[in-house]
Amino acid sequence: MSEPLVIPCPHCNGLNRIPAERLGDSPKCGRCKSAVILAKPFDLGQGAYASQIKGDLPLLVDVWAEWCGPCKSFAPIFQQAATQLSGRCRLAKLDSEANQQLAGQLGIRSIPSLILFRNGREVARQSGAFPLPQLVAWLTSQGI
Ligand SMILES: [Zn+2]
Numbered sequence: 170m171s172e173p174l175v176i177p178c179p180h181c182n183g184l185n186r187i188p189a190e191r192l193g194d195s196p197k198c199g200r201c202k203s204a205v206i207l208a209k210p211f212d213l214g215q216g217a218y219a220s221q222i223k224g225d226l227p228l229l230v231d232v233w234a235e236w237c238g239p240c241k242s243f244a245p246i247f248q249q250a251a252t253q254l255s256g257r258c259r260l261a262k263l264d265s266e267a268n269q270q271l272a273g274q275l276g277i278r279s280i281p282s283l284i285l286f287r288n289g290r291e292v293a294r295q296s297g298a299f300p301l302p303q304l305v306a307w308l309t310s311q312g313i
Contacts, residue, residue, distance in 0.1 A: 171188060171189050171190070173186040173187055173188045173189075174186070174187050174188070174189055174192070174224070174225040174226060175223070175224045175225050176205055176206075176224045176225065176226050176259075177220050177221050177223055177224050178198040178200065178201060178203065178205050179203075179205070179207055179211040179221070179259070179261075180198065180201050180203040180211075181198060181200050181201040181203070182217050182220035182221065183198055183199065183200035183201065184220075184223070184224070185198055185199055185200075185205050187205065192206055192256040193256055206255060206256055207251070207255065207259070208251060208252045208255040209248060209251050209252065209260075210231065210247055210248060210251045210260040210261055210262045211259075211260075211261050211262070212261065212262055212263075212264070213230060213261035213262065213263045213268075214263075214264075214267070214268055214271075215268050215270060215271045218271055221259075221261060222286040222289050222290075223288065223289045224288070224289075225288065226256075226257070226258065226259050227257075227258045227259070227285055227286065227287045227292075227311075227313055228258070228259045228260075228261060228285070228286040228287075229250075229254075229258055229259070229260045229261070229283060229284070229285050229286075229308065230260075230261050230262070230263050230283070230284045230285075230286065231243070231247050231260070231261070231262045231263065231281055231282075231283055232263045232265050232272060232275070232277050232280050232281060232282040232283075232284065233262060233263070233264065233265065233280055233281050234264065234265045234266050234280055235264070235266060236266075237280050237281065239280075239281060239297070239298045240280055240281045240298070242298065243281050243298035243299075246298070246299075246300065246301050246304065247260060247262070247304075249301055250301060250304050250305065250308075253301075253305065254305070254308065254313065257313055258308060258313045265277055265280055278296075279296050279297070281296075281297065281298050282294065282295070282296050283295045283296075283304075285308070285311055292311065293307075293311050295307060
């Protein structure tokens, strides 16, 4: 048996301990009973940020805005990446308009911006939209 992974629930921010070999079994949150592992991006806001960047499963955040054309065309690619990387990386979308304070705190200068967090720390960042194979290749180079 391996050490369980600590994974925040995308719904209630509760921390779950899940053995790596159970990640594919649709594990449920111990607190709110919702699915902990999603195959799609979830919305990240100021209140959930500190909880969601924690844990053993990396978190990739797409910083976007409603008025941004490239952000909109990147959305389906980000969605596909979430499906492809389910169980290996968690994907979240941060609306920079609705969360201006957090976007400022993260030093966002252009959107879309992608920020990768692992164990509560930023480990990599990219600006601009790119095709799915390139996105996956970048994440692979980060050990995902
Ligand atoms: Zn929960």
